[in-house]
Structures are given as C-alpha cells and as structure tokens.
Amino acid sequence: MISALNRLVDLVEEHLTEELDVDGLARRLGTTEYHLRRMFSSLAGMPLSEYVRRRRMTVAAADVIRGEDDLLTVAVRHGYGSTEAFGRAFRAVHGVSPGDVRRDGGPLRTQPHLRFHLTVEGSIPMDTRIVDRPAFRLVGHAARVPLIYRGVNPHIQRHIAALPPEEHARLKALSDAEPRGLLQVSDDLGPDAAEGSELTYLHGVATSRDTPVPDDLDAIEVPAGMWAVFRTSGPHPQVLQDTWAATATEWFPSNPWRLRPGPSIVSVLDRADDFSTATCELWLPVEPA
Template sequence: MLEHLNRAMDRVEERLAGDPGVPIDVADLARIAMTSEYHFRRLFSALAGMPLSEYIRRRRLTLAAAEVTAGERTLLEVAVRHGYGSGEAFARAFRAVHGVGPAEARRAGAPLRFQPRMSFHLVVEGSDEMRYRVVEKPAFSLVGRKARVPLVHEGVNPAIAEFVRGLGEETHERIEALSDREPHGVISGSVLLSEDRSEGTELDYYQAAATGAEPPADMDVLPVAAGTWAVFESSGPFPLTLQYTWRDVFTRWFPSHPYRTVPGPELLRVELSEDGTRADAEIWIPVTRTDTPAP
C-alpha cells in the first residue's frame, strides 16, 4: 500500500513540474494507489495530517515562491503559470501560505514557507495492540436526532456536546428504546460532508439508535445499506484515547489490511465512566475488500 501511495506522490510532482497550472486529477492518483478516490482522500488525510487538496496547494505555492524570488518571470506570468486567473487571486493564495504577498517576497527577500515533497515510510511499531473485528451487517436505519456540526480533531467538540445536552432525558430514552441491533444503545453516527476530513469542515451528526423498526414520525432517519463493517475497540481517557484510535485505524490498520473505506456513516458507541473522564468505545467503519472494484 505505501509503495503505491508513494507512486501517487510521484505523479503529483510530475504534474506540478510539467504544467503546474493544470488541476491534478485525484481519480488518476487513486488509480495509481490502487484504491478508490474516496479511500485515497481519507487515507492521505490521516497519514499526512492535512487534506490532499491542501498539500497540493502548498506544494504548488512552494514552487511558485521559487519562481517569484528568481525574478525571471513577471508576477502575473508566475500567477498564470500556476493556475491563477489573476494577480489578485495569486497574491491572496500566496499570502495565505507564506504570510507575505509575492511582490513583498520579491522586493524585500522576506522569509517564505517551504512545503517539502511528501513520501510515506513504514515505521515498525507494535507495543500497542489494536482490537478489531470485521462483521457483515444487514440493512438498518439510524433513527434519532441530527445536527450539522464542525469537525474537531482533538478534544471535546463543543457543538456536539451542546447538541447532546439539549436533547433532554425523555428524547434520550425514546431513542434508546428503538435500539434492536448492534451497535446497541444510543450511538452516534457521523456523515462527513468533505472527503478531506479537514478540521472545521461540516458533518451531519446523529444521536440515534440502530434499528429495523418503523421510525417515529418526529425522528430523523438515515437509511444504511447492508455491508461490511470494521469494528475497533477503544478503552482509556476520554476523548483523547478514542481520537487516537481513530488516527491509528487510518495510519496503522488500513495500510496493512486488505480493506478500504466506502461512503457511509461512521458509528460510535461509548460507555462513559461515572465521572466522564474514561470510556469504553466501539468504532464502526463501513469497508470493502481491496479486491472489490471501486465505485
């Protein structure tokens, strides 16, 4: 898997070196990585710590900065060469990455930021075991309450905490009574609206039950198709252990197992300690084998 990812990174560099203004075809990168575009974006974001689109933007503007300081082309020529339709758009993007505009960088020799070319390497670990199982699950529905919230990578998500507090005990009990299949009890379901998983992007968050029963008319419903799920167990301080488990699933488990993610809700069942500082949890991620044709 890492070998194929590095070949995809080589293709990024080929495209940026050959004609940096042409958009890079992510579907082509996914084919080189021998996976789906959906899984490629998800895996890259987890491994690199940034969305693929952000990495490409930083690499493009790193190369543009070298041309700006070289002074062989006008600033407008550099802007057009790197895919910007105007000097103003180029200046905004340049400043967002480097902290100064291109004119200032050329005139004053201001310090610039460099995004290195990225490659992935195997790091041998194994002191922390991961507990998981792969299950086949028939179609079901998530039934409960839904909210649109921003993605937060570390610490408590304030928007989710406020949403859950606002549901009230009666609604919580009604949702719990609907649960008739795994994962049992009141669970959360996250439907990411951005494949890049960048912090601050929005997701649909469900506080719900997995059920095959007829849903009440006043509840939000998300139908979930039959499929394969990878289930990961997590125990420890909350929420950091849980968030580190999410990270390890993508950076350690997927690269060494014959599965890739598929679009669908990611489910979470959490049992908190009385003081709320520790939790036992299960993470459910929809997957398919890598020898299954990508959608």
C-alpha cells in the same frame, strides 16, 4: 498503501500546475480515490488538496522572488487565471502578498516534499472484528458541526446537552439493530476534510429499515455492507481518537480492507459518570482491498 501514497506524492510533483487524476492513479494501484485521500489526510495531517496548494505556492514563491517574469505570467504558469486569484492563494499559504515577497524576499512558509515511510509498531494488538450488516437506518437528532480531530468537540457537547434526559430514553427505546445503544454518528465527511470543515453529527440509534421514524427525528439511510469494528477502553476521548488514528497507521496498511464511503459510528458500551473513561466500539465502513 505506503507505496501508493508515495506514488500519489510523486504525481503531485509531476502535475503541480494541473488537475490531479487521483481516481485514475487509485484504479491503477488497485484501490479507490476515497480510500487513498482518506489515508493521505490521516497520515499527512492535512487533506491532499491542502498539500497540493502548499506545494504549488512553495514552488511559485521561487518564481516570485526571482523576478524574471511579471506576476500575471507567474500566476498563469502555476494554474491561476488572474493575479487576484493567485494572490489570494499565495497569501493563504505565506501570509503575505506576492508583491511583498518580491520586494522583501519573504517571509515564506515552505511545504517540504512529503515522503511516507513504514514504521514498525503494532506491539499492542487492536481488538477488531469484521461485521457484514444488512441495510439499516440511523435515527436521532442531527446538527452540522465543525470537525475537530483532537480533544472534546464543544459543538457536539452543546448539541447533546440541549436534549432533555427523557429524549435519550426515547431514543434507546427505538434501537432494534446493531450497533446497539446510543450512538455518535459522523456523516457527510469528504475524504479531503480538513479540521474545521463541517460534518453532520447525529446523536441517535440504529434501527431496522422497517422501523417507523418519528416525524421530529432525523434519519440517515445506511446501505448493506461490511464494517470494521474496533473496541477501545480507557481515558475518553483520547483512547478512541488514538485508535481512530491507528486504523490509518497500523490496521489498514496491514489488512486486506479499505475504507468505503459511509458514516463512522461510535457506540459507547460503558462509561464513568463523568465520561472521563469509556469502553467504546468504533464502526468504520470497509470493503475488500
């Protein structure tokens, strides 16, 4: 996976002003575009699309400062059809317009050329199992919320807090399939998802496909497939988020599995009254690499 990510970075540099054929590269490397993009964003700390934009504007800034061509020529050279579109992209990265940089020489925010390196870690074993599940259904209360990678997501907190206590009991009574109990489900999250982008969060339970869904509840249909299940225990949500990150840095690079599209699911098995600590299972949809 490390070599695949570095080949992807090289492809960005070779085609900086063109559309990237990430799917073609993924097929040549024996993986999928979805998995390659998800691993890139997890390890780089930004989506591939954001890295491409930052690199493109880093290189474009040199052309702007040199002043050998007018700004329209520079814009077209770097894949933009107008100075307005180029200016918006340039300002989004550098915080100033191309004209300001041409006049003042800066300020500029440079995106270095990324390289991925393997760091030997893994001194703490990850408690993992692989589960083959038939198709099932996730049922509960869904909301669109922004993605937050670290710490408690207040939008999700508010969504759950708005549900009356008796609703949690009703949902638990519907649960008749794994993962058991009340679930925290994240869905509709693209492989390039940046922090702040929207996802569908569902607070609910897993049911069989034959279980009737009450009219006032939302449902997500989940096809049959394999799941990697990671068990975590400790301060919440820190340990859960650390484990999620470690799946990209440690588990996937050393195991013959890759992510496939689908929801990620957190099952809370046990917790303190104030939720300061918890024992959870993180379910990620996978397929053989």
